[in-house]
Amino acid sequence: MSTAAHVLLALLAAGPLHGYDLKKAHDLRFPKAKPMAFGQVYATLGRLERDGLVEQTGTDRDGGPDRTLFALTDAGHRALDTWLAAVETPAPYVSSDLLAKVVVALLVADPEQARTWLSAQRRAHTARLRELTALKADPTTGLGDVIAADFALTHLDADLRWMQTTLERVTDLHREIHG
Template sequence: MSTSHVLLGLLAAGSRHGYDLKRAHDERLPRARPLAFGQVYATLGRLQRDGLVAAAGQDRAAGPDRTTYALTDPGRAALDEWLSTVEPPMPYVASTLFTKVVVALLVADVDRARSYLIAQRGAHSARLRELTAAKADPAATLSDVIAADFAIDHLDADLRWLRATLDRVADWHREVHP
């Protein structure tokens, strides 16, 4: 995730200060990792340095001064360019799930790999049920449903891989130990 571009996107709707940006991020991207306030302000500092946002005023609402930031024309152009750039599919498998199975097989521990695959399949299935229920919640926002759909599709792909890998491990074990 590009924190800079997410903040630019949130500022496209209008000027905000860092606290509002953090809250809007956490509300709009409910399944993403929450942003730390320090990350928001550090990113705003870089965006301001690069001319993509500008200070639009000071606000003192029952607390310390808060700088309000606005998107600049170069910031809008950078956001538009980012939004129009197609993301390439990931060239490498970067999954702890995949790594654990391969390492278990490297140490020739088929039983450990099989046990891990079965336990992981159970955890994925439980998470799939949670997300399906979350989508049905009447209080779910469009962002909640879209995030759940994204996670469900990835979990479904992982479950298909888990099933196929369990079958392959079983076949391999039968060939090695007839």
């Protein structure tokens, strides 16, 4: 089951909601950079209902089209508890566009060009660090966005440290080869 499905189960754990309200609740609690599309909400609800993890508990009109309320079933509660209790296995191999680009740059470029590309990437990471730090300082930023910013900042910092180490290794290798 997808992470999005588990997130919807978690949002329904507080009580029944309409699809529209689920999307709003998701987007309030998770980074605005990755809002959940309405189509994804309803497709996921359909799969969760098919699998017996949510059920329709009624409809209302509230001045507009019929809106279906969805609630977590006992099986949905168990599925959510099982997912939350499971420890995420750290990835055995790191794979990212950044890693691939750096390795390819080192393979095809002369060391000076590779350093230039790495330096440009470092500047982009540093600029993103500043943006996220400013976001966290904004008093209107919600808790979900602050937590997501902390997550991103930690990863950006690790990327920057890795790029610095890589730059130093490229420089050392260049010195060894060219004396």
